[in-house]
Amino acid sequence: MTEKNFNSDSEIIKPVHTSKVGGSPFKGVAGWIDNRLPILRIFKYEYLDFQVPKSLNYFWSLGGILMVCLIFLIITGVTLGMHYKPSSSEAFNSVEKIMRDVNFGWLIRYAHMNLASFFFIAVYLHIFRGLYYGSYKEPRQLMWLLGIIIFFMMMATAFLGYTLPWGQMSYWGATVITNLFSAIPVVGKFIVTWLWGDYAVGDSTLNRFYVLHWLIAFGIVGIVVFHVIALHIVGSNNPSGIEPVDTRDTVSFAPYTTSKDLFAMLVFLLIFVLFMMYIPNYLGHPDNYIPANPLVTPAHIVPEWYFLPYYAILRSIPNKLLGVIAMVSSIAMLGLLPWLDLSKVRSSVFRPIWKQFIFLFVLDFFLLMYLGKMPPEGVYVILSRIGLAYWFMFFLIITPLVSIMETPLQMPNSIHEYEDWKKKGKIKTLKIF
Amino acid sequence: MSNKNNNSPEKKNRRDFITVATGALAAVGVGAAIWPIINQMNPDSSVKALASIEVDLSSIKEGQETVVLWRGKPVFIRRRTNEQILEAQKVDLKDLKDPEPDSKRVKKAEWLVLIGVCTHLGCVPTFGKGEYGGWFCPCHGSVYDVSGRIRKGPAPLNLEVPNYEFVSDTKIKIG
Ligand code: HEM
Ligand code: FES
Numbered sequence: 272m273t274e275k276n277f278n279s280d281s282e283i284i285k286p287v288h289t290s291k292v293g294g295s296p297f298k299g300v301a302g303w304i305d306n307r308l309p310i311l312r313i314f315k316y317e318y319l320d321f322q323v324p325k326s327l328n329y330f331w332s333l334g335g336i337l338m339v340c341l342i343f344l345i346i347t348g349v350t351l352g353m354h355y356k357p358s359s360s361e362a363f364n365s366v367e368k369i370m371r372d373v374n375f376g377w378l379i380r381y382a383h384m385n386l387a388s389f390f391f392i393a394v395y396l397h398i399f400r401g402l403y404y405g406s407y408k409e410p411r412q413l414m415w416l417l418g419i420i421i422f423f424m425m426m427a428t429a430f431l432g433y434t435l436p437w438g439q440m441s442y443w444g445a446t447v448i449t450n451l452f453s454a455i456p457v458v459g460k461f462i463v464t465w466l467w468g469d470y471a472v473g474d475s476t477l478n479r480f481y482v483l484h485w486l487i488a489f490g491i492v493g494i495v496v497f498h499v500i501a502l503h504i505v506g507s508n509n510p511s512g513i514e515p516v517d518t519r520d521t522v523s524f525a526p527y528t529t530s531k532d533l534f535a536m537l538v539f540l541l542i543f544v545l546f547m548m549y550i551p552n553y554l555g556h557p558d559n560y561i562p563a564n565p566l567v568t569p570a571h572i573v574p575e576w577y578f579l580p581y582y583a584i585l586r587s588i589p590n591k592l593l594g595v596i597a598m599v600s601s602i603a604m605l606g607l608l609p610w611l612d613l614s615k616v617r618s619s620v621f622r623p624i625w626k627q628f629i630f631l632f633v634l635d636f637f638l639l640m641y642l643g644k645m646p647p648e649g650v651y652v653i654l655s656r657i658g659l660a661y662w663f664m665f666f667l668i669i670t671p672l673v674s675i676m677e678t679p680l681q682m683p684n685s686i687h688e689y690e691d692w693k694k695k696g697k698i699k700t701l702k703i704f
Numbered sequence: 705m706s707n708k709n710n711n712s713p714e715k716k717n718r719r720d721f722i723t724v725a726t727g728a729l730a731a732v733g734v735g736a737a738i739w740p741i742i743n744q745m746n747p748d749s750s751v752k753a754l755a756s757i758e759v760d761l762s763s764i765k766e767g768q769e770t771v772v773l774w775r776g777k778p779v780f781i782r783r784r785t786n787e788q789i790l791e792a793q794k795v796d797l798k799d800l801k802d803p804e805p806d807s808k809r810v811k812k813a814e815w816l817v818l819i820g821v822c823t824h825l826g827c828v829p830t831f832g833k834g835e836y837g838g839w840f841c842p843c844h845g846s847v848y849d850v851s852g853r854i855r856k857g858p859a860p861l862n863l864e865v866p867n868y869e870f871v872s873d874t875k876i877k878i879g
Contacts, residue, residue, distance in 0.1 A: 586858070588858075
């Protein structure tokens with residue numbers, strides 16, 4: 272209880288602001304609306320006049336590209352949902368009907384399927400950008416964490432979506448992944464039965480997976496909104512890793528960034544469309560065109576390409592629980608990065624040693640991706656263990672150690688000086704960017 | 705603490721009690737509201753009702769196997785040959801990851817009844833592959849012997865034996 276005595280003369284009277292109408296930079300109808308619902312001014316301040324560092328390269332177009340992917344996934348997903356039937360007896364045939372009978376159904380399904388893959392291509396490049404240019408450091412830690420949450424949700428959504436066509440890969444992928452929870456001591460078995468709604472993956476499982484598939488997809492939209500709000504508070508990082516100070520360091524978002532991003536999006540979409548039209552099943556598995564059969568597991572079950580590195584990690588450990596822990600923590604490691612990297616210098620452009628370990632890390636990622644596709648025997652298992660060892664060493668040992676021991680290169684004082692140095696050849700970066 | 709009327713120590717204790725009681729009741733209320741939402745996902749009684757099936761064994765020849773679906777899972781019913789039975793019985797329990805004598809895993813040595821679900825992550829193992837004369841799981845390479853015991857690979861446990869009984873010499877009831 273406060274000790275304020277409300278009856279005394281010393282009561283302080285303060286004005287209240289329950290109505291904030293006013294202050295719009297717009298006139299007429301736009302101003303009238305904006306004074307009551309300030310979305311137009313938010314758009315103006317945050318997207319037209321917004322200042323961004325002038326040194327941004329094409330890696331900074333990936334955020335917009337991801338947004339486009341998400342929007343198209345939702346549009347194609349909702350339209351697929353108008354024809355898809357989430358029951359174990361009808362799902363497979365309804366997808367075949369979409370492919371053969373529904374007007375443009377083939378196009379919509381191929382778009383949805385391949386967009387999921389391109390979404391992951393973009394998100395991996397986006398994460399690489401953050402890693403290379405130190406975008407996870409003060410003050411952007413929360414953005415980085417929100418990003419990792421989005422990444423986990425993307426994986427959940429893609430996994431759930433992949434079960435929907437109810438082919439052999441759908442069924443056995445669902446079985447193996449849900450069984451990961453059975454590794455949890457004591458309660459694991461009950462959790463798995465609870466997830467299934469049955470004693471095996473079946474009709475109830477498919478029905479709820481359908482609901483969760485689009486529910487989590489819409490959840491991603493929610494977290495993306497937070498991600499973007501946070502971005503507009505802390506501002507964009509840039510290849511120099513130096514914060515902008517005045518207008519010599521920045522350009523306004525429109526038209527400079529918007530036109531550059533638009534160009535990048537169109538190139539991305541062009542590649543996507545070529546891919547979807549000419550090799551729509553390249554990244555899929557033929558087994559998924561065989562209806563689900565609970566009695567037979569296909570000889571080679573392999574997850575989608577974007578899960579392969581973690582799958583290799585899972586299989587490299589001959590113990591069930593430890594395998595699952597290693598797999599989940601390999602991704603969660605990313606979340607610790609802001610606290611493991613103690614270097615004040617953001618950009619790898621000025622960190623010659625760490626830069627090399629990042630490239631090794633990227634190689635490790637592709638090595639594990641390759642191993643995830645290979646059978647779990649002989650030399651592949653040994654290589655997976657080496658890959659796994661580097662993965663964890665990179666985060667837990669190399670990152671903190673290098674960040675303490677390394678002497679960064681001499682740095683310019685500002686972004687415009689950075690651009691100057693680049694022109695004079697004092698800083699080496701890839702020319703296309 | 706200056707105001708004697710409202711903040712005497714005794715009144716404070718009573719307030720604390722009210723706070724705790726309100727909190728406890730709120731927790732119970734929230735729990736009671738959430739439980740149906742969580743429990744709706746568990747198998748319902750119609751799923752549980754399908755829990756037992758009868759299988760006729762008379763058509764299975766020695767060395768052959770039949771697979772039936774029980775609770776959405778494959779059940780292997782294998783009529784073992786004499787060599788297979790001997791092989792399963794002579795295994796030293798010290799060599800096993802999940803030690804269990806063959807005699808504990810069968811009702812009649814000839815008939816081996818197993819849930820055909822790999823104890824690693826749930827794939828269906830295939831018979832006749834792998835170096836122990838039993839099953840091999842294609843997913844991550846677990847190997848089971850002719851008693852369905854785990855011998856190699858990431859799976860932690862033997863293939864599960866379901867509850868079953870012989871209702872006659874040639875008929876079993878699973879579940
Ligand atoms: C983050 C966004 C999303 C991702 C990454 C995603 C991913 C996927 C994937 C990988 C598949 C399997 C494609 C195949 O092999 O056939 C799929 C199927 C499906 N998705 Fe999505 N999805 C997303 C959003 C949505 C939304 C918002 C809906 C709306 C209801 C939706 C509805 C469907 C339907 C009905 C199918 C089954 C038809 C089919 O298999 O083609 N998806 N999704
Ligand atoms: S599911 Fe059988 S070895 Fe993994």
